[in-house]
Amino acid sequence: xxxxxxxxxxxxxxxxxxxxxxxxxxxxxxxxxxxxxxxxxxxxxxxxxxxxxxxxxxxxxxxxxxxxxxxxxxxxxxxxxxxxxxxxxxxxxxxxxxxxxxxxxxxxxxxxxxxxxxxxxxxxxxxxxxxxxxxxxxxxxxxxxxxxxxxxxxxxxxxxxxxxxxxxxxxxxxxxxxxxxxxxxxxxxxxxxxxxxxxxxxxxxxxxxxxxxxxxxxxxxxxxxxxxxxxxxxxxxxxxxxxxxxxxxxxxxxxxxxxxxxxxxxxxxxxxxxxxxxxxxxxxxxxxxxxxxxxxxxxxxxxxxxxx
Amino acid sequence: xxxxxxxxxxxxxxxxxxxxxxxxxxxxxxxxxxxxxxxxxxxxxxxxxxxxxxxxxxxxxxxxxxxxxxxxxxxxxxxxxxxxxxxxxxxxxxxxxxxxxxxxxxxxxxxxxxxxxxxxxxxxxxxxxxxxxxxxxxxxxxxxxxxxxxxxxxxxxxxxxxxxxxxxxxxxxxxxxxxxxxxxxxxxxxxxxxxxxxxxxxxxxxxxxxxxxxxxxxxxxxxxxxxxxxxxxxxxxxxxxxxxxxxxxxxxxxxxxxxxxxxxxxxxxxxxxxxxxxxxxxxxxxxxxxxxxxxxxxxxxxxxxxxx
Numbered sequence: 001x002x003x004x005x006x007x008x009x010x011x012x013x014x015x016x017x018x019x020x021x022x023x024x025x026x027x028x029x030x031x032x033x034x035x036x037x038x039x040x041x042x043x044x045x046x047x048x049x050x051x052x053x054x055x056x057x058x059x060x061x062x063x064x065x066x067x068x069x070x071x072x073x074x075x076x077x078x079x080x081x082x083x084x085x086x087x088x089x090x091x092x093x094x095x096x097x098x099x100x101x102x103x104x105x106x107x108x109x110x111x112x113x114x115x116x117x118x119x120x121x122x123x124x125x126x127x128x129x130x131x132x133x134x135x136x137x138x139x140x141x142x143x144x145x146x147x148x149x150x151x152x153x154x155x156x157x158x159x160x161x162x163x164x165x166x167x168x169x170x171x172x173x174x175x176x177x178x179x180x181x182x183x184x185x186x187x188x189x190x191x192x193x194x195x196x197x198x199x200x201x202x203x204x205x206x207x208x209x210x211x212x213x214x215x216x217x218x219x220x221x222x223x224x225x226x227x228x229x230x231x232x233x234x235x236x237x238x239x240x241x242x243x244x245x246x247x248x249x250x251x252x253x254x255x256x257x258x259x260x261x262x263x264x265x266x267x268x269x270x271x272x273x274x275x276x277x278x279x280x281x282x283x284x285x286x287x288x289x290x291x292x293x294x295x296x297x298x299x300x301x302x303x304x305x306x307x308x
Numbered sequence: 309x310x311x312x313x314x315x316x317x318x319x320x321x322x323x324x325x326x327x328x329x330x331x332x333x334x335x336x337x338x339x340x341x342x343x344x345x346x347x348x349x350x351x352x353x354x355x356x357x358x359x360x361x362x363x364x365x366x367x368x369x370x371x372x373x374x375x376x377x378x379x380x381x382x383x384x385x386x387x388x389x390x391x392x393x394x395x396x397x398x399x400x401x402x403x404x405x406x407x408x409x410x411x412x413x414x415x416x417x418x419x420x421x422x423x424x425x426x427x428x429x430x431x432x433x434x435x436x437x438x439x440x441x442x443x444x445x446x447x448x449x450x451x452x453x454x455x456x457x458x459x460x461x462x463x464x465x466x467x468x469x470x471x472x473x474x475x476x477x478x479x480x481x482x483x484x485x486x487x488x489x490x491x492x493x494x495x496x497x498x499x500x501x502x503x504x505x506x507x508x509x510x511x512x513x514x515x516x517x518x519x520x521x522x523x524x525x526x527x528x529x530x531x532x533x534x535x536x537x538x539x540x541x542x543x544x545x546x547x548x549x550x551x552x553x554x555x556x557x558x559x560x561x562x563x564x565x566x567x568x569x570x571x572x573x574x575x576x577x578x579x580x581x582x583x584x585x586x587x588x589x590x591x592x593x594x595x596x597x598x599x600x601x602x603x604x605x606x607x608x609x610x611x612x613x614x615x616x
Contacts, residue, residue, distance in 0.1 A: 018510075019510070019514065020507060020510075021507045021511075022507065022510060022511040022514060023514070152511070152514050152515060152518065153511060154511045154512060154514065154515035154527075154530065154531060155508070155511060155512075155530075160515070160530060162514075162515055162518055162527060164518060189503065190503065191502060191503055191504075192500040192501065192502060192503065193500065193501060193502075193503050193506055194499060194500060194501075195497065195498065195499055195500065195501050195536070196499075198501055198506040198509070198510075198536075199328060199329045199330065200463070201506070201510060202326075202327070202328075202330060202506075202509060202510040202513045203329075203330040203460070203461060203462045203463055204462060204463075205510045205513060205514050206327065206330060206331070206460050206462065206470075206513050206514065206516075206517045207460060207462035207468070207470055208514075209514045209517045209518050209521075210460060210470055210472060210517050210521055213517075213518055213521040213522060214521060219462075219470060222462065222463075222468060223462060228503070228506075
């Protein structure tokens with residue numbers, strides 16, 4: 001039995017424009033590094049984070065909450081975990097930083113426990129981390145972080161995670177260094193929507209899923225529209241409209257707000273287009289004078305992994 | 309050049325439970341028969357319907373309106389059509405009776421005109437028939453009637469019809485002989501819906517489309533839920549809840565109201581289950597004392613066709 005392991009837990013993009021609360025995909029980059037040792041007693045020991053000063057108390061740390069849920073499922077076993085998370089996914093960026101910590105921790109623990117839990121069980125455990133982070137037990141970052149590719153949360157109660165193939169798409173992603181709290185981004189949404197707008201939304205998500213499964217880039221592009229959430233949330237991101245228009249003009253198939261923001265992602269059919277799109281992203285936020293980080297990567301078929 | 313032709317235009321099931329206004333599929337049976345002759349002058353001549361006494365004035369007949377839209381696209385040509393429609397799809401049944409007349413007519417005309425129009429153009433023409441029938445230019449019966457299989461209307465303006473493969477599924481369908489006017493069925497819908505219910509709906513349509521494209525019957529079954537329309541419209545169909553529960557207990561994957569009703573359809577993985585489901589359908593409406601017609605058929609990969 002392995003006594004220690006290291007895993008990489010990828011950043012993830014939730015919502016995917018028209019798939020609010022149900023779709024998400026895994027990024028090849030960035031990813032958090034999680035080093036873990038198996039202990040012979042029921043204890044969770046989290047090393048201090050030198051950069052972000054995340055809580056080391058397991059009850060207040062998202063990875064700790066996820067691991068505690070896992071331990072609660074095996075109440076009679078004398079095991080525990082010592083872990084160190086090296087964060088490469090900035091907390092608050094909107095690309096699944098808390099999900100990477102939670103999902104990475106339970107996947108690492110499952111390796112040390114000889115794969116005794118199923119992926120669906122791991123998703124359930126990691127959701128306790130999301131609950132701690134945002135107050136809501138959601139899985140739209142957790143599921144793609146664990147499974148890789150694109151995942152659909154068809155239903156959350158009961159949990160039904162549908163794995164979709166990862167189409168061969170490149171991702172440009174910009175993280176403008178402004179704060180958008182998930183709770184605020186959720187609070188500004190209207191509780192009611194017009195049926196006719198909801199119909200447009202499910203026409204698009206149906207087209208997007210058909211495009212993903214059939215690897216039809218044109219259909220994916222035509223379907224990447226959000227008539228409900230983007231008009232409200234984009235107000236929180238300075239320069240959003242200009243950014244989007246310039247990315248589309250540079251050849252992106254489409255894109256939008258990553259999760260609840262502030263990161264914005266764009267999908268492209270080639271690495272060259274993704275680079276051109278990234279150039280527009282840097283240009284817009286440089287002009288507005290907002291510090292930003294840009295990634296050019298792709299949809300990763302793999303989720304949490306044991307090698308880089 | 310052929311001077312006459314005969315086509316069969318299939319019945320269709322719009323909405324498909326969670327795909328309100330966007331999904332539809334073609335039935336192998338019943339189908340209307342349309343016999344058409346090419347005329348050398350701009351005239352539409354419709355034979356009287358001996359059973360349903362449908363209007364013979366082309367401006368008041370759905371097939372006439374569709375053919376007129378087609379003629380409007382070729383204003384300089386001296387052509388016209390003489391047609392006779394033998395209705396096997398009862399008007400008002402909720403399985404695309406008007407769509408079959410409209411779509412069948414323009415497909416027949418297109419054969420006589422040596423296929424000069426694309427399928428998307430034919431859908432556009434036939435939608436004029438739907439406008440006449442229901443006041444709304446919708447395509448969720450027209451598109452599967454023309455293309456066969458399952459179709460997604462991703463967007464109506466501009467029209468974007470996405471063809472999905474026809475999974476190998478059997479259909480049981482019951483038409484209780486009660487009147488549900490499309491306009492009434494539409495009027496009772498709420499204009500606003502809860503965002504949380506809309507999210508459930510698009511989780512299900514996403515699952516349904518993934519299940520259809522991947523021919524995953526279990527996923528199709530899990531996704532056939534409608535949290536928005538069925539609770540309102542099912543009130544118009546006596547015995548609906550009992551009917552649905554008994555069909556599911558007999559092994560159906562799922563199903564619901566066909567279009568705006570009153571027909572109800574169920575999908576099943578085998579012909580034997582579809583027969584058992586049909587038995588439940590007959591039993592429920594016999595006990596309530598409502599006359600009914602039952603069909604046991606399958607999703608047809610073909611749309612309007614030139615042979616039976």
